[in-house]
Amino acid sequence: MISKTLISALMGAALLSAHAAAAEITLQFGHPANEKNIWHQAAEHFKTQVEKDSGGRIKVQLYPSEQLGNEMDIINSIQLGTADMTLAGESLQNWAPKAAMLAVPYAFRDSEHLRKAVEGKVGEEIKAQITERTNLVPIAWFERGSRQLTTNRPITTPEELKGLRLRVPNVPLFVDTWQTMGARPTPMALGEVFTALQQNVIEGQENPLSLIESSSLYEVQKYVNRTDHVRSWIYVVIGKKQLDGMPDDLRAVVLNAASEMQTFESGLFEKDQQRLEASLKERGMEFIDVDAEAFANKARPAVLEALTSEQRALFDAIQNL
Numbered sequence: 001m002i003s004k005t006l007i008s009a010l011m012g013a014a015l016l017s018a019h020a021a022a023a024e025i026t027l028q029f030g031h032p033a034n035e036k037n038i039w040h041q042a043a044e045h046f047k048t049q050v051e052k053d054s055g056g057r058i059k060v061q062l063y064p065s066e067q068l069g070n071e072m073d074i075i076n077s078i079q080l081g082t083a084d085m086t087l088a089g090e091s092l093q094n095w096a097p098k099a100a101m102l103a104v105p106y107a108f109r110d111s112e113h114l115r116k117a118v119e120g121k122v123g124e125e126i127k128a129q130i131t132e133r134t135n136l137v138p139i140a141w142f143e144r145g146s147r148q149l150t151t152n153r154p155i156t157t158p159e160e161l162k163g164l165r166l167r168v169p170n171v172p173l174f175v176d177t178w179q180t181m182g183a184r185p186t187p188m189a190l191g192e193v194f195t196a197l198q199q200n201v202i203e204g205q206e207n208p209l210s211l212i213e214s215s216s217l218y219e220v221q222k223y224v225n226r227t228d229h230v231r232s233w234i235y236v237v238i239g240k241k242q243l244d245g246m247p248d249d250l251r252a253v254v255l256n257a258a259s260e261m262q263t264f265e266s267g268l269f270e271k272d273q274q275r276l277e278a279s280l281k282e283r284g285m286e287f288i289d290v291d292a293e294a295f296a297n298k299a300r301p302a303v304l305e306a307l308t309s310e311q312r313a314l315f316d317a318i319q320n321l
Helices: 004-023 038-053 071-080 090-094 097-103 111-118 121-134 172-180 190-198 209-214 240-244 248-282 292-306 309-319
Strands: 025-030 058-063 085-088 136-143 147-151 165-168 184-187 204-208 223-230 233-239 286-288
Touching: 025 038, 038 058, 038 248, 058 248, 071 085, 071 090, 071 136, 071 233, 090 097, 097 121, 097 233, 097 309, 111 121, 111 136, 121 136, 121 233, 121 309, 136 240, 136 248, 147 209, 165 172, 165 190, 172 184, 172 292, 190 204, 204 209, 209 248, 223 292, 233 240, 233 248, 240 248, 248 286, 292 309
Parallel strands: 025 058, 025 085, 165 184, 165 204, 223 286
Antiparallel strands: 085 233, 136 233, 147 204, 147 223
């Protein structure tokens, strides 16, 4: 026969177990990168850190390769409360216009200039508007690889772009910028680019080194012209409701792990850019230095024309850093 003391102890343990289960938080973190990408490696680092530092009170479930949908799908899911975290870039400008600065041509001179903006007053303004208008809180940021121009003839000045049939994404600012610089930009889906280059429908394209490699464009393009025309970054965001709903100690765990994730990814990023350049050179591509100042000056009128007064104020602030 079970004693009353034992029954009481068992009931107490059951209640404690129930409370522990109720207190456990699960964060669903979906993103577009595949499992080999450094963004996913950074997400894994975040998961390990959060679960360790929370003593298992927080579980992080990772969903790479758009398993929860594309960027816009996951943003909407977070706002609805059916997902919790993702990576989000300039698409946030659909709600917060200041987020357009995440991918404006020739806004930044180099990586240090970009970092100074993101981690300073400009970045605080952008993050504040994102949080206010999307209910997503940026808790870390990753630099993205610069977009570079690839061609089958070297390009060193804007004048050499004249008449170049160039694929661009369907982004009006990109189309206007390349047109202003003298090229003949053609919006086209990324999946069509290889064949279009192979058949000489277009003569060049522009993308970060990671996409040049993953799309095997080295098979149909000879030169990587170091235009660095778009230096950009992406945020790791979490739902404001989800973050605010955590106990103070667990919120601190998440924010600390996010900071460590950012540092971890930054170290991977530098090594990955070096690896990508070496890989493309091994596959026969030649890297060409360009007159970056001439390109920036030529592009400037189209960039300024496209910006709203609010965005222009941020752009000017960035230039003065």
